[in-house]
Amino acid sequence: MTGSADLPLLSDPPSYGTGRPPFQCEFPIAIANPADTNRLSLTGVTRVRRIKRMRSKVIWSSLVSLACGLSVSPMGSAFPGLELPGAPASEDPAVYVIRAEKLIERPGVVHENTSVLISDGRILEIGPDIALPDGATELKGAVVCASFIDPWSALGVDNGVLADTKMAESARTADGLNLFDVDHLFQEALRAGVTSARVQGGWQGKVCGLGAFVRLDPTLNDPKHAVLLPDADLAMSVGHSVNRGATFQRMGDGTFQMISGDRPTDVFDRVSEIEAVVSSVEAGEAYRRAEVEYKFKLKEWQEAIAEKQEELEDDFKKAKKDRDKKVKKAKEDGKEHKESKYKEDKKPREPKFNEDKAALARVAEGEIPLVVEVHRSSAIRNLLAGTERFSRLRLVIAGGSEALSCAEDLAERGIPVIVWPSLRGTTKKDEFTGATLSLAGELAAAGVPVLLGSGGRDADTTRDLPLLAQLAVGHGLEKEQALEALTIGAARAFDVADRVGSVELGKDADLLILDGMPLEPFTKIQYVFCGGRPAVTPEDN
Amino acid sequence: MKNQKLGTLARTAVATCLAATALTAATNAMPFSDGNIVIKAGQVITLDGEPIENGTIVIENGRITAVGKDIKYPWNAEVKEYPNSVAFPGFVEALTNSGMDRANENIDVAAFLNVKDSIDPVSFYFEDSLRSGVTTLNVQQGGSCVVGGMGYIVKPVGMTVEEMTVQPNSGIAMSAAPKSGKSRATQTLALRQTFDDLRRYLEGVVQEKRDGVDLATREALYQGREADEETSKGRPMGGNGWKVSNLEMIPRWEIDEKKAPLLGIVEGKTAVFFYCSTPGDVQTAIRTAKDNGFLNRTVLCLSSGCWKAADLIKQHNIPVILSSVLTHVERDPVTGEEKETFVPAVFQDKGVRFALRSAGTSGKSLWYQAALCVGHGMTREQALAAVTTTAAEITGLSNRVGSLAPGKDGNVVIFSGDPLSVMSNVEQVVVEGNHVYDRSTDVRMRHLETGAQPENTSAEMETGTPHKHDEPEEKDDKEPDEGENEEEKDDDHEGHEDEEN
């Protein structure tokens, strides 16, 4: 596909400005007939035949990318030769029609008695009465909704990467995925209805590197399929001391690495850590500015030099004549000919390439969100104050144990907080001291966009995210807000809302078939569709 | 009492001086001939056709000139007859991190270094290898690197690296497994940046050159003269990987000597031995090799857990060198059951070419590893290939070593019986036509076998290890392979224990 064949390097310098802005990649097929509001369809009559044709992966993916104008994001070229990051594996061309009594397109948008047609991993049709194509499987369910997303997870991340305290800004969690020994964890998370996650390594460092958005399909132990978005965010952390109260943890390669535990740093450390975050963003902004300036100056220079060249060429005959004359004269004088001095046409200097700063530049420009794990209210306040002037920065707070004190500010700036409704005791004095289970509810009530995550420490905890969400509901979060946080909210925050997070035409078929409303205590998940295939069926439970 | 004195003082087996004197005696006391020798053995296993009963091997100038039954040889040749023994090709150690002063360099990218500067010809490692019938060794930097130094293929004979050399510059070590202080993410980043930097550097050099030419052109125009012709020229960039156009503008000698070996890798001129400690590392290694065009020059050096990526390896048709730990043990994360996988069998079944590595020097050398493979159901041919012919192929020496055939190096090991039997011993070794080892004069071997103290060794020189306890801390008697950061994982069962609780 574009860019990959002739650009096999792992990291090309990002081509700024042409990168895919968030949400722009709309699926090519929109509502066919505005009058036919009930039916979202490809076109009426030739539907089935067309689906059959669509089974060819080549046609399908090229169609998608052509229509999207989607070029592989240069930073995404860690997975070269890849047409579409995270493309669902289409070895299984099965077609499914799911007939739902209730289809929750997204929280608050519910359709009664609606069917969903899935083929090649995508939702191809949504409508009240879809005919069953030949060879398609028909499933029925009381409720169909989008499957859950864990926006703060450690699932599939190599332990060494999780514990790495020296992640650079340009270090990618996607490079540190270990997808070979986690099938059971994936399966457990899938059984709980979680099909994708934003995973992040390096939580113990001040800089945690680039996070990835992955799909939890246990059959895909290939990053090509598992990674939906290789660079979902850049993460940083404030307040976790790296060196105090250290313990040793076994790394993936058998060595031991010192890790910190959740010991808090002191107030002054936190102040300087916030300053570091802010100046990082600043550096990224400056880097981008320098780059743009260079491009501009270079262009200017190139134009000037072209003009000059033309001029010189035009004047060449005269110059040659002059020189010949001078040479002759010098010879006559018995002197050596001195060439006339050419005033150097100085080329502007290219700024020194720095991949870390390039990553920070993407953050400063809002191309990817900046996730900062921060808990103390003073630190959050300082962070908010420090980042206020970066108008394009998309800040996301992770943890935010004491974020309530800044709720107004957060709400006003629309900064999402990923709340981790963890069950912590009171005996440990750590950064989480200020957290309560009612945090999510209270923040949401104050108008802060709330997401729910499983904390990004242990791969095991993603499985319990739906229960943690229920716990948050038990402590004041509205059910609809919780569902939004687990689905479209999380997708939106990490720029994958065009792919997952709701049941809509053209999106990936990541969805749940339930016997009751989602997040209700005794609702059972019957099917979990992940990348268009049933990863969990009633037999699995 | 005689015993008492010995008993109290001589507690450790290998005293430095002891082995040194002993083996030097065993090897170098042997007069070096001119590489001409004729060996007759009760059976000759050539690995290049059927075994020959009562066969003869003729070696001239270090090379085999004839192998067969009842063949003619020069009348003046030195003839060694071993009617009750088995002649076998010298074993090929496809990869080792031993025999060096130290196995790892602490800088990330050290492609400009060469292990020959680190090889210690008098290291016991080489003596022990010879004693076990290993006649060819590919010495490579260990796995704690991003890009390591250049390797060397040597024979375990000679007092200088030059004498030992079989093939200089056998390939560069790289690692997808994290170097200490790095995680998989930062290791991958470093790998990517290494080649990214190279490309940026080359483009920069070309651009600079071009800017210079442009400037010169303008200057000439301004001065009213013809521009100078470019005199020195380089080659365009070769290989299957990415290209920097107009590289021919740059004479190769102008390229930074630290970058040149990397360019060699991308141009496919240098073999790469890529260390992987997990199946995920295999993905990283393949991706890196593919992106930079050296996939067809890559050999993966795997730790035992990497068998899970066998399909991926097969798909890309890459040869592999397996870890010395042949059985991979893991616990089922759900049931807690212990699962054992015999790794060579997996690769054999998938049809991936593989070589084995020794697990220790004298005790668990290549014959031992091959024997274990047979015990796990592989055929003798398959097992022996992994320590001879395939190993030679993988290290690029298939025309020189690995089997007894005319034209190949005259490396012959005389076994007292079946090479894979625990009852057989390496009795004689001939390397490049020189008779370099004779078990009957190997005093160190006698010491290991019977505890006999060789003469001229003093008890004071022995080093004891007081207060060392067997259980449960102690690891098996493996070579101190610093390079093998992946190996610990395989052995560590206590680690699994921890997970359980």
Place this chain on the structure above:
Amino acid sequence: MIPLTEALLAAITASVPAPTLPVAVEATPVAEMSVYADAVYTGAGETIENAMVVIADGKITAITPGAEPGDEDLHVAAITPGMVDLSARIYPDGYSVEETEEVTPWIRVDLSLDPFSRDWDRQLRNGVTSVVASPYDNNCIGGLSVALKTGGSNSIEARTIKSNVALRGAIGSQPSSKNHPAFGRPTDFYSRRPTTRMGVEWTWRKAMYDALQAEGDKERAFDGLPQLLQALNGDLPVFVQAWATQDIRTAVFLKEEMAGEGKPNMQLIIDAGAEAWREIDFLVRTGTAVVLPPYRASGRTTDGAFFAADCAAKLDEAGVPVALSSHNAKAGGETLGQQAAHARRGGLSFDSALAAVTINPARMVGIDDRVGSIEVGKDADLALWNGTPFELTSRVVGVVLDGELVNDPRK
């Protein structure tokens, strides 16, 4: 101590039956099976080619030569008795030794064993069907060893072949290694003797003399006295870890000293006797048996002891009862079968190597009435090999334990 064990043990010993024909037990349904092999190494002095071992109710009921296996039958290259490892080192690390005192003869290691540990299975699948478990050697006299099967029931009681098979202890640097003299105020119980080899030896001797003095004197009775007296009287073998030559001597001299004190029957088994090859005369003189540690290519072992490759051969030749061991339960090192292969390489004959991993160790701890050879009436514990035993080119591919195929080579 726990009556249950004793009762069970009594039941088990009582149930060791005279060989019964399959017909005799037809009344009750019994698990019956037969295994065919190209060669059956009985360990009782003969090798039978193309034989069938018939098993009923957990016991060997017949060994039939010249049997023709059908396609469905279980057929392997070779069968040896299930192997016996006296020093497999099955124990839960430190929790098996009561370190509050340095002499704890009453401590029973079976109370510390975890039948669910994976250590057992590692032994079992490599053909070791019986092991002796002993307390970890951090004490001079650690306690009582127990002989067990490596599989079967999840209850230690049911796995037990025989309780209290030996009084386990250690001579060498290990029992003193954690201790230190008490400078000023002691901070833990390791501020104590012994801190040296001399101290270890003294502790042993003191325990023995304390026992001698207390014999028949109720006033002087102390914890562990019965076990020490049993040991002195030869009713309980003393199983001592002693790697280096001086430690082997210490053990042997202690036995001779006790003989001088009127206790000539003390039975001594040296464990991990790497340097036993230096002390053959003493070993022969005192009738001491030796269990050898796993082979090391370099010869270097613990306590600086040099383990010569021909050690087993030399001992065997001199008539010292010798057994091999793997110390393999935790380390995941070489198997007991491989140890036998190494011993053969060192010059031990095949038959002696077989004995050294089967009947010899069984005899040393008195369980040879049930295990250690393939004989009619003995427990049906078999190691099934895919080639000649004790070669590296073959291995144990199947295991029969108490008549049950616990590891099927056909899978």
Place this chain on the structure above:
Amino acid sequence: MLNGLLAVALAAIFPGDTDIPSPTAAVERMTAFQAKLVHTGDGSSIEDCVILVKGGVITQVGANIKVPSGAELIVHDGALSPGLIALQSEDGAVGELNESTRTVMPEAEARYAFNPEHKDFSRALGVGITTLVLAPSPRSLIGGRTAVVKTSGGRVVKPAAQLMLGLSSDALNRNKFPTSYAGAMGELEKQFSNPEGSVSRAAGGSLPVLMDVNDRAETLRAIAFAARFDLKGALYGSYWAEDVVPAIKESGLDVVCTPFNVGEGSRGIRSVVGLSKAGVRIGFGLEAPDRHPESLRFGVALCVRDGLSPSAGMKALTGDAAAIAGVSGRVGRIARGLDADLVLWSADPVALSSTVKAVYIDGKLVHGGNQ
């Protein structure tokens, strides 16, 4: 049931062995609770149920009970359950229950170690826990006697409820006796062979034991030990129980399940579900304040998700827990004569999305409501 009633009757005659006057004793006025659904604590539930409470004690329960005039009527449009019971906790007594200087202390009493005013208790109340078992640390062989206390008012329901025995490796030390299982078992055997005081009551079966176990071998060892000395009581520790369910069932011992962490390994969950399905009586430990008090319900929610029936989960939190702690005559169920420890929930108490609306202890509002 009979036992329970008897206990109540006795309690009426001899006002408990607690001697601590009930703070609600003075409340003579009758209160009536009317809830949409009442979980009685024995696994059943009653719709549109009325509970009459007088003097801190439940006097009547049923669907068709007329609320007497003059009674204060509390109408709740959700679920009502008995107060939840956590079977192992250090609330209000952090660090005070781990006496590490000696390992055999059968006469030690957890009841003297806690601060009844500690805010740990209000945290517990906030999630509907009204009764806790304060247990001595399992790091001792015989740690002492547990105490069953209420989370409000410092009321001790039962002062010497169980004898805590440490049969796991937690009781083995690095630098004091015992360091080995054999040493530990030997010492316990010694204590129980010539029993005195609490030990003799335990050996006679009149004082239940709470035996801390961790792995499977320890569990089997504990079962054998209990069988040998005819001990009654419960095992504390369930993670590995999956493989030894039949042995536990046969032993007749109850199981106090180890509290669950978020992300808890599936084995631990399977174990609890397996025990419950096999008919073993289970309750849950809490290990607060190291853990959040919501861990109690969270553990049950995990198990319910993986197959435990919600009613069994409810019982484990209430009626069965009370029985394990030996206080089923006082708390754990909504039945005539029992303490009026009631929790008003927005929905099903087993569901994590349910909210505690109000908590009553001995008929008195102690949390939420219109306080």
